[in-house]
Amino acid sequence: MLPYIPGQRWISDAETDLGLGTILTCDERSVTVLFPASGETRVYSVRTAPLTRVAFAEGDQIEHHEGWLMTVDSVEDDNGLLIYLGRRADGSETEMGESLLSNHIRFQKAKDRLLTGQIDRNDWFNLRYRTLQKKDQQSRSAIQGLSGARMALIPHQLYIANTVASRYAPRVLLADEVGLGKTVEAGLILHQQLLTGRADRILIIVPESLQNQWLVEMLRRFNLQFSLYDYERCAQYPGKNAFEQAQLVICSLELLTDHPELHQQAVSAEWDMLVVDEAHHLEWNEEAPGAAYSCVESLAQDTPGLLLLTATPEQLGKSSHFARLRLLDPERYNSFAEFEQEEAQYQPIAEALDKLEQDSLSAGDISALRDLLPESDAQALLDLLTQTESDEEQKTSARQQLQNQLLDRHGTGRVLFRNTRDTVTGFKQRELHTHALELPSQYRAPMNQGGLKAHLSPESTLPGILQDTWCEFDPRFNWLLDHIRDYGDEKTLLICHSAGSAMTLSNALKEATGIHAPAFHEGLSILERDRAAAWFADHDAGPPVLICSEIGSEGRNFQFARHLVLFDLPANPDLLEQRIGRLDRIGQQHDIQIHVPYFTDTGQESMLQWYDQGLNAFAAPCPAASALFAEFGETLEKAIVSGKDDLLKQTLNETTERKTILNAAMQAGRDKLLERNACRPDIAASLVDDIEQQDDPDALFKWLEDAMNVFGVNSEETSAVSWHLTPGEHMLNGDLPGLDSEEGFSMTTYRDVALVREELQFFSHEHPFVLALQDQIINSELGNSAVSLFKTKALPEGTLLLEVIASVNCSAPKHLHIGRYLPPGTLRFLLDERGNNLAAKVGFDGLAPKLSKLKKATAREVVKLRQEQIRTLADKAEELANDHLPTLIEDAQLKMQSLLYPELQRIKALKEVNPSVRDIEVKALEMEYLAAADAIENARITIEGIRVIVTA
Known part of the structure; x- marks a missing residue:
């Protein structure tokens, strides 16, 4: 006979907050329990189910699910189901089958x-x-x-996350400028949605090159363990929907567009939230939307929540911007012509906001505001501004409330959040240092015979016999030795394209100087990268330089370093900004010194000129960079590979002219209304204060210490602000995250320490x-x-x-x-x-x-x-x-x-x-x-x- 019978009432020993459970089904291996009070269902192994049978006895008072009470006089067993006989409060006799018990009873x-x-x-x-x-x-x-996130408390990021995450199934476009933390904002939203139970299943779609960055960022900052899906991973589930095998998934857009059957599986997997990075690459027009756009559109239609991330909302034109808004709400944004008309109508609101910030308002200003805000509460606030007996505090409060009401009227401002470096402070200057070097003879043949890659990273195209010895003749290596000698007491991050180049440089540096500079590349595990980053961050004992590959550095921030060496240049301006963004972040304490060693009269010099003179990309982020690369990238590559100086000069001139036009258009089209709506300073400051008050690292660790002593977790103090945790021999419970191996992990309860020591987990509440x-x-x-x-x-x-x-x-x-x-x-x-x-x-x-x-x-x-x-x-x-x-x-x-x-x-x-x-x-x-x-x-x-x- 099976130990569980459908209809019986049991309670979960592990999750008593679920309320009273009802057995739905049971076989020899598993039992399924519904907990109606919390709307949850659990499936347990019959052998190890943490369940306790709810059985009342004579004298107990029990509650019917309709709310009335009865006192039990006797209990009968009807084929394994209990029937309670007794009296109601008015003395009348009654009976109650156990299936009718209140779902809210706790044992x-x-x-x-x-x-x-x-x-x-x-x-x-x-x-x-x-x-x-x-x-x-x-x-x-x-x-x-x-x-709970490992992050500095940056007001605009907290404001956006709080505003968006509190909504039901939010659908928004996050469009902060590069370096302002869109990924952090998205992660915060996901973290809050998961923690509060608003979402359980999340799919993140990113370009293939950004998969590892997102995987690392979600784990390191938010303790969210996503599964990385590629074709090989999906092939492990023949006959099944691969996307139903994990709750949190990251995959590339290319995976879904190249494999229609996987796209269909993703569509039918019933997600709560969809996140799409680099959304500006989704091409659309009313006649023929692009394949990538259609792929995302079908997912967005079947998913309640949607986050689109893009650095520049209108960088590819207003129609492209409209297309992304159409993904968020196809009913609201169904006509491009109507959208253009509506956007033009917001100009009076922007002008009214400007007037509210002025010291005094004219009678005409008040009249215009009354027309825009006809509601009675707004009219009362405007009356306050005109009354002489109103004090300054009342007027300030009235202005703020009126500003908020005006901002609420901005349609796009509720679904699109954009902060710019013009409105966010805290960034340091970027200074470029170029170092001209003579091309060694060993590189001439690869450059002449190869494509763009051979020009930008010639060492990666050498024959096998030279793959490990190129540092012996490459003058960039000797320049690096000089740089370390001159700036050895200051941290330097070096980025090159490939893992192979990073490892060769690391080995050569150790042989030449005895300096063990870690090679930080995609072949290392996340734990190995954590350790390398932590060693580099150690100001006293750590190495002066960390050598990273392109992919290996994704998702990592090294703002404690001030020197960035670009050992080669990437072929895409987005990658260049990603490299610089490893150091150029809020929290950087020094001006950033960017060093570019290059070979004269080669494609390296040409690419350097295009980035510097054409885009001005070293001095500041270039909002038009993606559009300019799409327009001139092929011509630039042709000029580099062919060595035609006249074509390069023409490309430089055209890029400069076009950049001036695009930047002017972007600046003129800056939606100051959007920028105001993207961060309301009073609310943001309040969020920062609340978190700072809640952060109490000493009190948290005192509680942790007491709890770990009881549970048998070993804690060893490794510094005044960090501890290493390992499982004890007699732990009460083996299901504590991170203690599934004897190695354990290190942690801190101090936010500022966790921000500079990535090997430490940040313990918050x-x-x-x-x-x-x-x-x-x-x-x-x-x-x-x-x-x-x-x-x-x-x-x-x-x-x-x-x-x-x-x-x-x-x-x-x-x-x-x-x-x-x-x-x-x-x-x-x-x-x-x-x-x-x-x-x-x-x-x-x-x-x-x-x-x-x-x-x-x-x-x-x-x-x-x-x-x-x-x-x-x-x-x-x-x-x-x-x-x-x-x-x-x-x-x-x-x-x-x-x-x-x-x-x-x-x-x-x-x-x-x-x-x-x-x-x-x-x-x-x-x-x-x-x-x-x-x-x-x-x-x-x-x-x-x-x-x-x-x-x-």
């Missing part, structure tokens, strides 16, 4: 364990209480999902290890019963006190974020023998250190002798806790209404003036409001722990 075990002698250590009880308090504080946080540890404490029985001795002269010897911890439990889907309104709310009671609650007079932190342990045998004897007294006091504590519940529920409903109702009214009003607000967003918020109210109403008290205290 309370603390009292049962205590009374049956299952007694835990005092430090476990203390840890449980402090962990509940920690979870309580985190649940209240308005910045959930924003504080949102790190998977911290969350797993927290959940295993709360969702287990660990520390929920204890007995201790209190040596005091204030009470007679043998006096019994009962300390009871309770929490408010609300089974609800994660995406409702119920903790904002009704956090677990740790309740503590300290009852004397008469049932008086002394908790207000005797705090936990004051009492806990004064308690000492009892031998387990003695503790069990105490419980046995005082069992009835303990039972009575425990019931009294539960009664007191339940007395708090109606007030807690009422307060939570009011808080929920005060937060969600105005937001619901705001988005409905916004939809009237801004067509970019989708119907589904309004409907989702309405459903969230109703679901939150229902979940709060069904909140229940859970007894989390009971400690018996005996005086001596």
Whole structure:
């Protein structure tokens, strides 16, 4: 006979917050359980299922799913299903099959364990209480999902992530200029959507050359473990949909366009969120959209959330810009002509914003603003600005509110976010240093016979016999030795095209100088690259130079270095900017020194001239670079390979002229309205403050240290701000992230340390290890019963006190974020023998250190002798806790209404003036409001722990 029968009610020992479960199916190997309260389904192995049968006995009070209660008189068994017979509150007799039990029942075990002698250590009880308090504080946080990333707290990035991630199934275009952190913004949005349960399945589509960069960035910054899909990976699942075998996937656009069958699998895999990088390469026109555009379009139509990333929204023309907006909302953006007309209508709004920033407003300005903002609340704010009795603080507040209302009216500004270097401060100057060198004879033949690659990286085309010895005759190597001698006390990052060149340079440098400069390339594992980066970052012991290949450096930032050596030049300006972007980032403390050693009268010099004179790409990012490369790239390659100086000169002149025209058009077309909407400084500054206040590295590590001691995790201090964690021999649980091998890992709780030492994991309250540890404490029985001795002269010897911890439990889907309104709310009671609650007079932190342990045998004897007294006091504590519940529920409903109702009214009003607000967003918020109210109403008290205290 199978151990589980459909219809039986069980509860998850590992995830008690799921509520009461119902067995759906069972076979010899697995059992499927539905948890209706949280909308979750779990499949467990029959042999190891962490489930406990819910069976009530005579005298127990149980709740029907319709809300009425009954007291159990007897229990019958009907082919494995329980039927409870008993009386309702009005005395009428009734019966209830177990399938009709309330889904919100939680099985309370603390009292049962205590009374049956299952007694835990005092430090476990203390840890449980402090962990509940920690979870309580985190649940209240308005910045959930924003504080856990390994990143500097940059206001515009936090603003965008917070604004977008709080929406239901967001569909937006992230279009910050290069170097301002679009990938970080996207990662933050994904992190928050995953953490809050708004998304579970995510597909990221990127150009093939950027796959590793995204993989590293998602893991290193956000602890998101994506699977990298290529054709070989997909071929491992014959007869199956390969894209259904992983929740988080990165693949190249080329994979989907080259293999229609894989594209179809991706379309049918039901994603929650789609992310597309380099979206400006998606070509479209009304008659014939490109293959890549159509590929993404079909995915976007079937996926609720969509993030498009591009550096320059209009760099390929307004129609291309419209095409990307059309992917976001095809109903809203269905006519290019109408889009152009609508965009022109926003000019008065931009002018009104400019006027609001002025010290004084004319009567004509006020009149224009009244026409633009006819709503009564806006009219009242305008009245404030004209009233002489209004003080400066009132006027400043009124101006800000009016600016926000005007920005809300900008349709595109709700779906497109663009910050520029004109509006974001913190960037250093870029200085170019060119170093002319004579071409060695060994390179002449490869250059003359080869293509562009042979001109830019001649060493990579040498015959095998010279592959490992070219540093002996290449003057760039001797120049590098001189550079290290001159700048050895300053960090230098060297980037070359291939892994082979990087390794050869590293070996030659070691032989010539004894300096062990790591070769940082795609052949290394992520852990090996972490170690190399960490060694390079060590100011005292690390090497003066790190040698990177093109792909190996992707996803890494080295802003602590000030020198960048471009040992060769890439063939694409986007790659050049990526290289410079390794150092040119917010947080760089020095002007960036860019060194380019090159061979005179070769294609290297020609490419250098085109980048420098044609694009001015070394001095600053060139927004028009991609468009210019698309226009002149083939001609430039022809000029380089053929060696025709006149063609090169013509290409340079035409590039310069065209760049001037494009840059002028871009500057004239700068949408200052968009730039204002992309970061509202007051909100952004508040987010930074909130995260800084929440970051408490010392307190977090103190909790971690206590928890790891209990769980048997070894921690070794490696510096004043870092520790190395390894699994102990007697770990309580082996499912802690990162401890699946004896090697373990190193970590820090200090954000600033994690930013410069990439070998350290950044532990925040949102790190998977911290969350797993927290959940295993709360969702287990660990520390929920204890007995201790209190040596005091204030009470007679043998006096019994009962300390009871309770929490408010609300089974609800994660995406409702119920903790904002009704956090677990740790309740503590300290009852004397008469049932008086002394908790207000005797705090936990004051009492806990004064308690000492009892031998387990003695503790069990105490419980046995005082069992009835303990039972009575425990019931009294539960009664007191339940007395708090109606007030807690009422307060939570009011808080929920005060937060969600105005937001619901705001988005409905916004939809009237801004067509970019989708119907589904309004409907989702309405459903969230109703679901939150229902979940709060069904909140229940859970007894989390009971400690018996005996005086001596």
